[in-house]
Amino acid sequence: MQLQVLNSPFNQEQAELLNSLLPTLTESQKVWLCGYLAASQSASVQVTTEAPPEVNPAASTGQTVSKEVTILYGSQSGNAKGLADHAGKTLEGQGFQVTVSSMSDFKQNNLKKVQNLLIVVSTHGEGDPPDNALSFHEFLHGRRAPKLDGLRFSVLALGDSSYEFFCETGKEFDKRLEELGGERIVPRVDCDLDFDEPAAEWLDSVLTALSESQAAGSVAAPASAPTAAAGETVYSRTNPFHAEVLENLNLNGRGSNKETRHLEISLEGSGLTYQPGDALGIYPQNDPKLVDELIQALNWNPDEKVTINKQGEVSSLRDAFTSHFEITVLTKPLIEKTAQLTGIDALQELMAAENGEKLKNYIEGRDLLDLVKDFGPFSVSPQEFVDLLRKMPARLYSIASSISANPDEVHLTIGAVRYNSNGRDRSGVCSVLCAERLEPGDTLPVYIQHNQNFKLPENTDAPVIMVGPGTGIAPFRSFLQEREEAGASGKSWLFFGDQHFVTDFLYQTEFQKWLKDGVLTKMDVAFSRDSNEKVYVQHRMLEHSKELYEWLQEGAVLYICGDEKNMAHDVHNTLIEILEKEGNMSREKAEAYVADMQQQKRYQRDVY
Structure with a gap:
């Protein structure tokens, strides 16, 4: 009105x-x-x-x-x-x-x-x-x-x-x-x-x-925001520390279908500290080739200046697309705003309520370059277009080291993501930056993301059960380094899985040494492609259901890290199945047992 x-x-x-x-x-x-x-x-x-x-x-x-x-x-x-x-x-x-x-x-x-x-x-x-x-x-x-x-x-x-x-x-x-x-x-x-x-x-x-x-x-x-003492810089999500890369190694053997990078990063001079279970946030850069293709498709000058934030900071269009904005993911709000700004009929039709499933299918696996190629050219200014975009989000990775064992350092385990979708090869923004363009001596903008929902028990005598296939192994390397430094006496049991024993047994020598030294009590592995029938970590859990149930009865804390949609779901159902079988429980009682474990912080998940 x-x-x-x-x-x-x-x-x-x-x-x-x-x-x-x-x-x-x-x-x-x-x-x-x-x-x-x-x-x-x-x-x-x-x-x-x-x-x-x-x-x-x-x-x-x-x-x-x-x-x-x-x-x-x-x-x-x-x-x-x-x-x-x-x-x-x-x-x-x-x-x-x-x-x-x-x-x-x-x-x-x-x-x-x-x-x-x-x-x-x-x-x-x-x-x-x-x-x-x-x-x-x-x-x-x-x-x-x-x-x-x-x-x-x-x-x-x-x-x-x-x-x-x-x-x-x-x-x-x-x-x-x-x-x-x-x-x-x-x-x-x-x-x-x-x-x-x-x-x-x-x-x-x-x-x-x-x-x-x-x-x-x-x-x-x-x-x-909280302020620091005079002369002290506080590094955080909004003020990341530019950390030097010390090592960048491929953990997989020759012939593997995977590429898993082990990064060692210096925190010296940052004042940053962390605990096992925490994550490191990284602000990555988009692939320069993708940025150039996008600017070319838009038919704009890469050196044109645009304002990139509410504080009025200015950069070139190329730098804006490279470092400041997300260009590899499409969202419904972005397409809606683009339709409103450009007035393009085909985009407005895509946004129509009756085309909800069509819009969902279009968004899946496409990026900003697809949007421009499919519906462009756009008769708008670079500034108007940039104003529609989300800022570059940080990528969170579970920390794979203990700061007690590695002072002023943080280690990561990052699987390179590469795939083909809608006729184009695509890659994970941060994972492939680390795999292809990051060398020792380079720096990354980083911060510590504390995670109180994934922590070792205060009582070092408490048994721990760790389930972490693939890169889900990362926090458990941190856990075991910390327990070794602290001289923890509680039992520990690790379930690890991947594709092939020969090429994909991440950190194999470290875990074998911890087994030998008693830091790690038990380890069960599942390599899914080494046999005719695929075997996963949940199958190994079922094979040892009686002993696993005994550990739970002794007060063991169960940790799961890795893929949520498949692995974590399957492991959760396996846990309930074990409780039903070994505890002679109904499904309802087994689910209540798990809920009680969560309430007591004896069932913790770091899933993605």
Whole structure:
């Protein structure tokens, strides 16, 4: 609706200014502005106004709200936990009493006591909750979920728009909390892989809405990032450390169908540290050949200058496509925005609701070059086109070393991804950068991604069972290095699998030495292509089901790392089958046993 002198309390000049400003604001900016104006009003004259859409009326009526805030996170890789921790520290700095907890650690019966609830949750796989959100998600959507009429809440959802069920878990929590009677502090915010700015806007909006009834006229300070002591540089996801590559070796033997790189990277001078189970984030560069083909297809000048971020930083178009933007993945939002910008009929037809399956099939296995070749040329400026693109996301790799055993170093195990799709050879952005274009002495922008969901037991006497085929072996090399350094006395059992014993037994000599020295108690291997019938790690687990069950009864912690869609699913079902067989349990009791293991952090997964 356009503001006019006749339908508003504004004069003509004010109405024109507001009409030009309001359409440019994001939803978060509108919510923040509502809170700011409400707080300003309470400082002078107590004017009763209607609450902003979807915002709890207590925020604008002057009603005092509790200063206690509960922040629950569901996190698989650690991003949601990091954002939840930051939100907690920011709110505490503004005088709130904050409890930050993973959903799996939160006592569900306490939910009715919570007045202010913030949910920070990622979506895993094909629309699934992360492991440490499963029990809370099930509780909230089950019959035992309580009425939450006194609850004020807000949800920050993390996801990847290249997946069909983008931010699905956050959407489900948001909808369910409303159904149970809760009222939103501010509307849900859905974040893509580049989540820093929308997450900060969400936190600013939440902070303003919570603060405005606490102190008349005081508006909370923006939720800024943590600062370092004078002269100290803090390296992080938003400020990566440029680390030198020390070694880059192929772990596979001659004749292998695979190429698995072992990288050794220096962290000297960074101040970065990590624990076994953590991951290293790498910001890669796109393949220069692909970048050149894309610019040629667009018929643009590679040296043309474009602005690459909100801070106004400028680079050449070629550098922008190489280092700053994602060009190897298509998403529904990208195609939608391209259709709107270009007005191309064929693109708009592809976006039509009735063509949903056609759009899904088109996106699968294609990239930006395909989009330009299939629907271009585009009659838009390079800047307009660049503004549509997602920023280059970091790639996360499980760390394959212990910093105790390798001071100032971090090791990675990276499988090179190469495949053919829709008539073109394609490759993984980071994995093939490491395989083909990265030499010792080169540098990579890196940061540490802490993962509290995949950690060795504090009790070094506890038995550990590790299942990690292929590059899933990486964190278990880290585990065993750490246990060797610490002199851990607990039993350890490793299940490893790959294609061929001769060419694909990653880190073979290291594991054989640990077996000999007693650092590793047992090791079972499965090489699927060395026999007529394919044998995988879950088959080896079944062969030793009785002993594996005994280890579990002794309190063993079970870890799985690797492919989620196939391997992790099969291993999970095998675990339940073993419990049914050896524990004489029903399917229901076996599943409850596994759920209890997860709750006790005795069943941990690092899957992708």
